[in-house]
Amino acid sequence: MLMINLILILIVGGFAALISERFGQNIPRKVALAVVMLDLVYLLLSLSVMPELELLQAPQPSDPQSWLMHYSREWIPAFGIKIELAVDGLSLLMVFLTLILGAVAVSASWTDVQVRRGFFEANLLWTLAGVLGVFMAMDLFLFFLFWEVMLIPMYFMIAIWGHENRGYAAMKFFIFTQVSGLLMLVSILALVAVHQSNTGVWTFSYFDLLNTQIAEQTAFWLMLGFFIAFVVKLPGFPFHTWLPDAHTQAPTAGSVILAGVLLKTGAYGLIRFAVPLFPQASIEFAPIALWLGAAGVVYGAVLAFGQTDFKRLIAYSSVSHMGFVLLGVYAWNALALQGAVMQMVAHGFSTAALFMIAGSLQERLHTRDMREMGGLWQNMPRMGAVAMFFVVASLGLPGLGNFVAEFLILLGLFQVDRWLTVIASLGLITGAAYSLLLMQRSFQGEPDETRQLTDFGSREMLTMAVMMIALIGLGLYPQPVLDIARPVVEGLLNFSATVTGELL
Amino acid sequence: MEGLNIPLNHILLVSSLLFAIGLLGLMIRRNIIFILMSLEVMLNSAALAFVAAGAHWGQPDGQIVFMFILSVAAAEVAVGLGLVLQVQRRFKSLDMDNADRMRG
Amino acid sequence: MRELIGLIAFIPLLSSVALILGAGRLSRIVIGCLGVGSVGVAALLTAAMGLDFLANPEPFQVTLWTWMQVADFAPGVAIYFDGLTLVMMSVITGVGFLIHLFSTEFMEDDISYARYFAYLNMFVAAMLILVMADNLLLLYLGWEGVGVCSYLLVGFWYQNSANGYAARKAFIVTRIGDTAMALGLFLLFTELGTLDIQALGVAANAKWQVGDNMPLLACMLILGGAVGKSAQLPLHTWLPDAMAGPTPVSALIHAATMVTAGVYLIARTHELYLLAPIAMIAVALVGLTTSLMAAFTALTQRDIKRILAYSTISQIGYMFLALGVGAWSAGIFHLMTHAFFKALLFLSSGAIIHCLHHEHDIFKMGGLRSRMPVTFWSFMIGSAALAALPMTSGFFSKDQILLQAYQMHGIGPWLWLGGLVGALLTAIYSFRLVFVVFFGQANTEPDKHTGWRMAVPLSLLCVLALLGGWIIIPVAEVFPVASDHHPAFWVEAVSIAVPLIGVAIAYLVFYSRQLRLEGLVKAPLMQKIQHFWFSGWGIDWLYDRVFVKPYYGLARVLKSEPVDALYNLIVRVNQSLNHWLSEGQSGQMRRYIASMVFGLIVLLAILVGVL
């Protein structure tokens, strides 16, 4: 029940936020913050009563009882569709990330959103609910449902509260993800159909479908359906073009959620579904996926370098960073996978923070064009220092979370493909180039003395402090995260090794 | 039905011809009255085919259907003519090619 | 006691954090106390550690915590302490402390006083982590950390975009080297299964033979990191630009400590290099070439700090040469003495700049000898050490390098000869500086005088630069023993004589003007060569054309997102199909009937079997 409650709290909270607008313009944001906090506290309390040992137990991917939590009940028995939720270390990490960044997003919307606040916060909470669902659903039908439904409130967030070109951006975002989602739907149904013809049982349960015997050719195509859906969301090259537009146009809180959490669903999907469901096909496909990942790393970095729009630059940096995740997943060894998980968490924080800074700048300067900025450090030293922190985090400074992630990924990748590692490593150099350029153009350079700008206030500093501490913690002592993810990673590796071993 | 025994196929051929003529009329006439007449021809060609087929199988069904078709045709044309009156009154023209206010 | 070693790095870090958090709220005195005091405490602790170590010279290792553990990859946040570490830590905290003290006066009027010390403390912490690291990953942390601090300090006066550019250039160019080094780390871990430096040496010796390809590759990749950080060819271009930072920063980071990290790295991983003789030769050649190139360039520069920067490049070239010929301890020794005299030179020049309204052009100075006596003597001693005049600290270290280079098998004498040319040039440009700046006509009047916070560090560094050569560094246990065979006497004699000749030339040309070179200098060919030297051998220009401009061009071309063209094409196809189909909906009924008839015919055709 715990997991369902987590989602329900957010959904109901969304309605509460919607209604609370009647009692005052500023009530919804407080309600939203309270709801997210409540969810977080609820999760922590529930975890605290769990025996700690379970955390360290290596779950068998195909045995739900070995997972941390498992919940299942009938939903549409005609097709063997169940409301099946389960959580293992990976999901747990993602759930935490979602809720923390959810709180950050509410904070980002504090003054950014001026109109229809109730509806905004409601959409925010509903998006979070959908994302939580994605991270916990273990019934493929349910997973797909959350996957698609979470887009709708996100779409509204961009389309209603976005910037000048919001219609185009929202539409592009929605169509890219929907069309790729359709492909995944076809793949899911085909997988279920194959399973049904093998065993005579209709089921959408992840645990049942894991061991489906599929003809090689079919498996490849089905895998591709999943892969495209997830890579579009990731976003991987060359399916990334929706991202810069969506990010640039979304309101700050939307960007935070989009970059911090929504992109991670793609990575999560790859780790959880695309590879384990089709291990053999994935291994055969891995070289292509790796090349796409490396291309994304470099391409994103070059494009980020060329941008003049603050948010667009960060958006392209996300393309570059998420390319690392793709590399990590398809290198498919413990190092790289752990790195990918770390990258998901670390990138969530660093990019969310950068988007918040971008949002604050837009709020104060009414522009995102870096050519109209410069010397802002003088006006806003605190914001400048914070920005510097996250910029060096995003370029992968050791001691901060992103470095651990990128290093592990590259180290793991090196064992698989050396030349590709060399290419991907270019991302470290180009990453430095665009990150520092961002800093140079906005905060450094000739200050405009006439500008009267308010520096970060205590609410913003508090939000930023949370993320800074998180990144430092991840960078210097990532072990808790690694430990939570380790059993999952080991389980997956063992599982795919056994399956492919059997096939060979 | 003795004596006169025309093969079914011949009648079907004739009715097909009639049908085709009706269809052709529909496609090339622009006046609504002629269009309605073409429709009538088409419906009647079907009726003819039914009668012939009924005769072929020695069943009354064909002729019963014929009656139904007759009444249906009458109903269609009755409503049709009612609309034609309106068309004439409001469009001041019976040329259907002019009725293209909705497009795209 | 030994468990507390982590504090040495932690205290400056803590002070840095405190300064960042307290920026704007702390008074200048508190800031100064925090900034200088933390490094001072670190220096004292280092001294205590050193005494302890010298009494009982046993290397030890302290693991603070396991940084991360994934499969069998488990680098710790761990400290390894031996003689080499001690030397480096002493230099960092000792020289660092003096420079901090100097800074309190130098930066007195700057509004970002706290920020300055925060960065500087952070740098010290990162540098300490670099040298104390037990494994290459932690070393890499310090390595990147000093890079970022260097970036922050070079671009300290961010209001000027040129400084920002220099800072970015410094960071990105070194990052190129760092990336090579990261690849080296990947290679080492993949091949040897560990990144612990001590374990690496053991594993490498067990797995590889001398001359294998793998150690060669690994060493070349590590060398990539080293040349980036230590500003050697081909990644040296950032250092002269990095002089945009405050002068004490140049003294600490770009002369005494960070830029020598590459030397430290190679010395640290010498066990690997011993397995790759070709890599050793490469190190030597890189060092020598850089040394000569930079020396020629230094001859032609006018900016006092740029001259010193090229001189630093050149001197680090010597250290690389030392490492390449296997003179490990000589290299480290030169690292130390160089830290003394180059910090001294930079600080003196900082004092000049500070007192001369931020004037950098040496030809606008002159005649400062009498008006800034402390600075003059400091500079004089520093230059003497730099030129390796006998009995100065630079003399001992450079002499060792040249002699050991001579003994190297094969190309040794050639390396020695190259080194001699470098030494000659060094003597010329360093005394050119002295004569131009301190003698002759006075062109600018100093408006300030050096206070005690400047004078004390200068004096102490003078002592070190003069007498530092007598220090015996405790690295005998760390490195394999160099041959104690002495070369022929004439070699030693020549080595000693050459710098003196250089000083003499400088005297004749720049002071007494007895040797007039105008004719030579004005010759067209010489003009060109001079210009070529002045521009740093055109390497910046070359890189700009080959890397920077194309990259900017690429970014500009791609900015409009070519991948989107594909999706736009799909959209356009759909739009035109829509347009075309909509045309068909003409509203004319006859057309509609025609379409139906068409459908009927098609259906008939399919069903009846025509199609």
Added chain:
Amino acid sequence: MNASQMQALLPVLILSLTAVVLMIQASIKRDQKLAWIISALGFLCTLWATGYAREFAQPVTILLQVDSWSLFFSALVVFAALVTLVLSRKSFSPEGERKEEYYLLLVLSVLGAVVLIQSSHMVSLLLGMELMGVALYAMIAFPEKGLLPLEAAIKYLVLSACASAILLFGFALLYAATGQLSYVGIGQQAATAYLSNPLLVMAGTAMVISGLAFKLSVVPFHMWTPDVYQGAPTPVTGFLATVSKGAVFVALTRFYMDAQLYQYQPLITALSIIAVASMLIGNLLALRQEDIKRLLAYSSIAHFGYLLVVLITLTGTGMASDAVTFYLAAYILTSLAAFAVIARVAGEDQHKTQIAAFEGLFWRDKIQATALTVAMLSFAGIPLTAGFMAKFYVVSLAIQGSYWFLLSALVIGSAIAIYYYLRIIFSMSKTSVIDSVGDIGVQDYSANLTALLLTALILMLGSWPQPFITFAGGL
């Protein structure tokens, strides 16, 4: 005809009775309100009767097949008619127009639809279709003002009559080949007749299919759809889209099954081509359409393309017949919701059916906007809506039958469709235009209630479909 058969016919009888009562009422005292109440009562009774008649499911004469399947669709059609009735009350200008006849026509048309749904014989098909059709012509042309309704009506009349003629001729050919007029009879004889005279059987089938395809407006028999949708009064458009098309599709399905047409491979090929063309062309046509009624017309073309996929996979019982049930139910509910909102927002103003007229609807009328949003999402097949479950069925069937060609067309079509459905939602969420468009008018509780009810049904079918699936499985 015994009592049990009469009970089975109860829905038809009640509808007929309602029609008669309406006629009598009109001749005694013309009163719109009374006529509306009589119609509503009639529909409600029919709705009840469809439930009641399930106990007596049986073939009634050779003409009608009263079984739970047809009764369900009868109920659905009557429900749609009820919604149309609610929408019609306030729709097209009250003053001057005498709407008693309109209600009579509506009842007659529904009667035709019910007969069509229950038909198992060529004659009942003809009767039902024509009753429904002829009444519809008049309903389309009902508004006295404006030229568009009239133009739409005359076009629909001519084309529909043409289609009827084609259909009849097809049946004549089939009759000539088999000597049978009932579906089952045709099915029994067709196989033997096919051996002796394939030309006749196939030509007949082709023409029957063409005739029905016209009513379903699939490509290339689709061209009338946008004009008629646009020209007709909005409630009538809704009626046409749901009742008329739904009933015809049910009849087609029954004919297809009973006559065992699925055995003929060329027919499958032909249907596949039609389906693919409909899915692609329908969606492409809708892509940049500015008039929402025309847009929905084009979208309906595509949706019947999807439905044809189900028909193609229909090889006996099982999932496919459930799929027809589910898809039609979902489609009818969704269309009703959409047209209910359009009727409310646009009234009969021809300019207000432009998408631009819906800008900012979210901030003007939350309930209507939400209903239209849900309808559009359902059309687009987004989870939690009925449309998704419907699409789920179609895709599953296509996969199980390995119809990859159809499936790719479906995916491409759906991809295109997302754009234009979303465009409407986006338009409604625009914030910049609130003042310029003005208020939608006074609160209308019946309209809101209708919208809410339909929205709830769509969401329920989408999020908790199991009861309905069980129910559909039992049909």
